[in-house]
Amino acid sequence: MITQEKLVQSGHWLFRWRSYTPLIVVLLCALQTRHFAYLGNSHATDLLWEGICMFVGALGLGIRIHVAGHVPGKTSGRNTRGGQQAETLNTTGLYSLVRNPLYVGNFFLWLGASMFLHNAVLVALVLAIFLILYERIILAEEEFLLDRFADEYRLWAAKTPAVIPRWGSRYQAPNAPFSLRTALRREHSSAFGFIAVLFTLEWLGDWFHKGAAIPDRLWLWGFGLCALAYATIRTLKNHTRLLHVEGRA
Secondary structure, eight states, rough: HHHHHHHHHHHHHHHTGGGGGGHHHHHHHHHHHHHHHHGGGGGGHHHHHHHHHHHHHHHHHHHHHHHHHHHHOOOOSSSSSOOOOOSSOOOOOOOGSSSSSHHHHHHHHHHHHHTTTTTTHHHHHHHHHHHHHHHHHHHHHHHHHHHHHHHHHHHHHHOSSSSOOOOOOOBBBBBOOOOHHHHHHHHHHHHHHHHHHHHHHHHHHHHHSSSSSSSOOHHHHHHHHHHHHHHHHHHHHHOOOOOOOTBBB
Protein backbone atom coordinates (compact mmCIF):
# COMPACT_ATOMS: atom_id res chain seq x y z
CA MET A 1 0.00 0.00 0.00
CA ILE A 2 1.46 3.37 -1.01
CA THR A 3 1.79 6.21 1.50
CA GLN A 4 -1.16 8.20 0.12
CA GLU A 5 -3.46 5.18 0.44
CA LYS A 6 -2.30 4.58 4.01
CA LEU A 7 -3.01 8.19 4.91
CA VAL A 8 -6.49 8.00 3.40
CA GLN A 9 -7.23 4.67 5.09
CA SER A 10 -6.23 6.04 8.49
CA GLY A 11 -8.26 9.16 7.68
CA HIS A 12 -11.41 7.11 7.20
CA TRP A 13 -10.88 5.53 10.61
CA LEU A 14 -10.20 8.90 12.22
CA PHE A 15 -13.26 10.40 10.51
CA ARG A 16 -15.41 7.77 12.17
CA TRP A 17 -13.98 8.50 15.62
CA ARG A 18 -13.16 12.21 15.21
CA SER A 19 -15.66 13.21 17.93
CA TYR A 20 -13.34 11.60 20.47
CA THR A 21 -10.05 13.12 19.29
CA PRO A 22 -10.38 16.09 21.73
CA LEU A 23 -9.71 13.56 24.50
CA ILE A 24 -6.07 13.80 23.40
CA VAL A 25 -6.09 17.46 24.42
CA VAL A 26 -7.69 16.62 27.75
CA LEU A 27 -5.11 13.94 28.53
CA LEU A 28 -2.06 16.02 27.58
CA CYS A 29 -3.33 19.10 29.42
CA ALA A 30 -4.37 17.09 32.48
CA LEU A 31 -0.84 15.72 32.75
CA GLN A 32 0.53 19.26 32.58
CA THR A 33 -1.68 20.46 35.49
CA ARG A 34 0.73 18.77 37.90
CA HIS A 35 3.09 21.67 37.21
CA PHE A 36 0.42 24.36 37.18
CA ALA A 37 1.20 27.84 38.54
CA TYR A 38 -0.64 31.13 38.18
CA LEU A 39 0.54 33.20 35.23
CA GLY A 40 2.96 35.77 36.62
CA ASN A 41 2.25 34.34 40.07
CA SER A 42 -0.92 36.43 40.04
CA HIS A 43 -4.42 34.99 40.34
CA ALA A 44 -5.90 38.10 38.68
CA THR A 45 -3.51 37.82 35.73
CA ASP A 46 -4.29 34.14 35.41
CA LEU A 47 -8.04 34.87 35.31
CA LEU A 48 -7.40 37.39 32.51
CA TRP A 49 -5.45 34.75 30.59
CA GLU A 50 -8.28 32.27 31.09
CA GLY A 51 -10.63 34.85 29.58
CA ILE A 52 -8.36 35.12 26.51
CA CYS A 53 -8.37 31.33 26.14
CA MET A 54 -12.17 31.30 26.33
CA PHE A 55 -12.30 34.00 23.64
CA VAL A 56 -10.10 31.91 21.33
CA GLY A 57 -12.35 28.90 21.90
CA ALA A 58 -15.46 31.03 21.44
CA LEU A 59 -14.11 32.07 18.03
CA GLY A 60 -13.97 28.40 17.07
CA LEU A 61 -17.46 27.81 18.42
CA GLY A 62 -18.72 30.83 16.51
CA ILE A 63 -17.38 29.39 13.27
CA ARG A 64 -18.99 26.02 13.94
CA ILE A 65 -22.30 27.61 14.95
CA HIS A 66 -22.35 29.74 11.79
CA VAL A 67 -21.77 26.65 9.65
CA ALA A 68 -24.28 24.53 11.56
CA GLY A 69 -26.98 27.19 11.46
CA HIS A 70 -26.77 27.62 7.69
CA VAL A 71 -25.95 24.12 6.48
CA PRO A 72 -28.70 22.41 4.46
CA GLY A 73 -29.66 18.80 4.86
CA LYS A 74 -28.02 15.79 3.24
CA THR A 75 -24.50 17.16 3.17
CA SER A 76 -21.39 15.30 4.23
CA GLY A 77 -19.87 15.49 7.67
CA ARG A 78 -22.16 14.43 10.53
CA ASN A 79 -22.20 10.65 10.31
CA THR A 80 -19.66 8.54 12.18
CA ARG A 81 -20.32 4.80 12.23
CA GLY A 82 -22.21 4.61 8.95
CA GLY A 83 -19.46 6.09 6.82
CA GLN A 84 -19.69 9.28 4.82
CA GLN A 85 -22.89 10.21 3.02
CA ALA A 86 -23.83 13.26 0.97
CA GLU A 87 -26.39 14.13 -1.68
CA THR A 88 -25.36 17.77 -2.09
CA LEU A 89 -22.07 19.65 -2.07
CA ASN A 90 -22.16 22.68 0.21
CA THR A 91 -20.19 25.55 -1.39
CA THR A 92 -21.82 28.66 0.10
CA GLY A 93 -21.41 30.50 3.39
CA LEU A 94 -18.06 29.80 5.00
CA TYR A 95 -17.63 26.95 2.53
CA SER A 96 -17.14 29.63 -0.12
CA LEU A 97 -13.97 30.72 1.73
CA VAL A 98 -12.54 27.39 2.90
CA ARG A 99 -13.43 23.80 2.17
CA ASN A 100 -13.26 22.72 5.81
CA PRO A 101 -14.68 25.50 8.02
CA LEU A 102 -15.74 23.09 10.78
CA TYR A 103 -12.15 21.97 11.19
CA VAL A 104 -11.00 25.60 11.26
CA GLY A 105 -13.41 25.98 14.18
CA ASN A 106 -11.96 22.88 15.81
CA PHE A 107 -8.47 24.36 15.45
CA PHE A 108 -9.41 27.35 17.60
CA LEU A 109 -11.11 25.08 20.14
CA TRP A 110 -7.96 22.97 20.48
CA LEU A 111 -5.83 26.12 20.58
CA GLY A 112 -7.92 27.75 23.32
CA ALA A 113 -7.82 24.63 25.48
CA SER A 114 -4.08 24.07 25.03
CA MET A 115 -3.32 27.73 25.85
CA PHE A 116 -5.13 27.45 29.19
CA LEU A 117 -2.06 26.24 31.06
CA HIS A 118 0.20 28.87 29.39
CA ASN A 119 2.83 26.35 28.34
CA ALA A 120 4.25 26.97 24.87
CA VAL A 121 5.58 23.40 24.49
CA LEU A 122 2.15 21.97 25.29
CA VAL A 123 0.48 24.28 22.75
CA ALA A 124 2.99 23.26 20.05
CA LEU A 125 2.50 19.55 20.82
CA VAL A 126 -1.29 19.75 20.78
CA LEU A 127 -1.36 21.68 17.50
CA ALA A 128 1.12 19.29 15.90
CA ILE A 129 -1.16 16.37 16.81
CA PHE A 130 -4.15 18.31 15.49
CA LEU A 131 -2.47 18.90 12.13
CA ILE A 132 -1.42 15.25 11.80
CA LEU A 133 -4.89 13.93 12.60
CA TYR A 134 -6.92 16.37 10.54
CA GLU A 135 -4.65 16.16 7.50
CA ARG A 136 -5.64 12.51 7.28
CA ILE A 137 -9.32 13.18 7.94
CA ILE A 138 -9.40 15.83 5.20
CA LEU A 139 -7.69 13.51 2.73
CA ALA A 140 -10.31 10.83 3.42
CA GLU A 141 -13.18 13.29 3.05
CA GLU A 142 -11.77 14.66 -0.18
CA GLU A 143 -11.44 11.17 -1.64
CA PHE A 144 -15.12 10.54 -0.86
CA LEU A 145 -16.30 13.90 -2.22
CA LEU A 146 -14.20 13.58 -5.36
CA ASP A 147 -15.70 10.17 -6.02
CA ARG A 148 -19.21 11.42 -5.25
CA PHE A 149 -19.21 14.78 -7.07
CA ALA A 150 -16.32 14.47 -9.53
CA ASP A 151 -15.95 17.63 -11.66
CA GLU A 152 -18.25 19.68 -9.42
CA TYR A 153 -15.89 19.06 -6.52
CA ARG A 154 -12.78 19.70 -8.65
CA LEU A 155 -14.08 23.10 -9.77
CA TRP A 156 -14.94 24.12 -6.20
CA ALA A 157 -11.66 22.83 -4.78
CA ALA A 158 -9.66 24.64 -7.48
CA LYS A 159 -10.90 28.04 -6.26
CA THR A 160 -11.44 27.31 -2.55
CA PRO A 161 -8.50 26.70 -0.16
CA ALA A 162 -8.60 23.76 2.23
CA VAL A 163 -8.35 25.68 5.53
CA ILE A 164 -6.80 29.14 5.09
CA PRO A 165 -8.81 31.66 3.02
CA ARG A 166 -6.98 32.98 -0.03
CA TRP A 167 -6.41 36.73 -0.14
CA GLY A 168 -9.25 38.25 -2.10
CA SER A 169 -11.58 35.30 -1.55
CA ARG A 170 -15.20 36.34 -1.98
CA TYR A 171 -17.80 35.31 0.52
CA GLN A 172 -20.96 33.86 -1.00
CA ALA A 173 -24.06 34.13 1.15
CA PRO A 174 -25.44 30.78 2.36
CA ASN A 175 -28.28 29.25 0.39
CA ALA A 176 -30.15 28.44 3.60
CA PRO A 177 -31.06 31.09 6.22
CA PHE A 178 -29.60 30.78 9.70
CA SER A 179 -31.52 28.43 11.99
CA LEU A 180 -30.85 28.83 15.72
CA ARG A 181 -32.65 25.58 16.47
CA THR A 182 -30.41 23.67 14.08
CA ALA A 183 -27.30 25.33 15.49
CA LEU A 184 -28.33 24.46 19.06
CA ARG A 185 -29.14 20.88 18.13
CA ARG A 186 -25.86 20.34 16.33
CA GLU A 187 -23.38 22.34 18.38
CA HIS A 188 -24.51 22.13 22.02
CA SER A 189 -22.12 19.23 22.61
CA SER A 190 -19.14 21.15 21.18
CA ALA A 191 -19.88 24.16 23.38
CA PHE A 192 -20.35 22.14 26.54
CA GLY A 193 -17.35 19.96 25.77
CA PHE A 194 -15.06 22.98 25.52
CA ILE A 195 -16.33 24.45 28.80
CA ALA A 196 -16.06 21.04 30.48
CA VAL A 197 -12.42 20.74 29.38
CA LEU A 198 -11.53 24.17 30.74
CA PHE A 199 -13.40 23.49 33.99
CA THR A 200 -11.52 20.21 34.42
CA LEU A 201 -8.17 21.93 33.85
CA GLU A 202 -9.13 24.71 36.27
CA TRP A 203 -10.13 22.17 38.90
CA LEU A 204 -6.97 20.07 38.49
CA GLY A 205 -4.76 23.16 38.37
CA ASP A 206 -6.18 24.51 41.64
CA TRP A 207 -5.90 21.07 43.19
CA PHE A 208 -2.19 20.77 42.44
CA HIS A 209 -1.41 24.45 43.03
CA LYS A 210 -3.41 25.11 46.20
CA GLY A 211 -4.13 21.61 47.44
CA ALA A 212 -7.86 22.42 47.23
CA ALA A 213 -10.26 20.31 45.20
CA ILE A 214 -12.80 23.12 44.84
CA PRO A 215 -12.30 25.54 41.90
CA ASP A 216 -13.14 29.25 41.94
CA ARG A 217 -16.79 30.08 42.58
CA LEU A 218 -17.00 31.85 39.22
CA TRP A 219 -16.02 28.62 37.46
CA LEU A 220 -18.46 26.57 39.53
CA TRP A 221 -21.36 28.85 38.63
CA GLY A 222 -20.33 29.05 34.99
CA PHE A 223 -19.94 25.31 34.63
CA GLY A 224 -23.20 24.66 36.46
CA LEU A 225 -25.17 26.95 34.15
CA CYS A 226 -23.54 25.42 31.07
CA ALA A 227 -24.32 21.91 32.31
CA LEU A 228 -27.96 22.90 32.87
CA ALA A 229 -28.20 24.38 29.38
CA TYR A 230 -26.59 21.28 27.88
CA ALA A 231 -28.96 18.93 29.69
CA THR A 232 -31.97 20.99 28.60
CA ILE A 233 -30.97 21.08 24.94
CA ARG A 234 -30.04 17.40 25.01
CA THR A 235 -33.45 16.52 26.42
CA LEU A 236 -35.23 18.62 23.80
CA LYS A 237 -33.18 17.02 21.04
CA ASN A 238 -33.76 13.43 22.15
CA HIS A 239 -37.35 13.58 23.35
CA THR A 240 -39.09 16.34 21.38
CA ARG A 241 -39.28 17.80 17.87
CA LEU A 242 -38.77 21.39 19.01
CA LEU A 243 -35.23 21.58 17.61
CA HIS A 244 -36.04 19.79 14.38
CA VAL A 245 -36.14 21.94 11.26
CA GLU A 246 -37.45 20.40 8.06
CA GLY A 247 -34.84 20.09 5.34
CA ARG A 248 -31.86 20.61 7.67
CA ALA A 249 -29.11 18.18 8.60
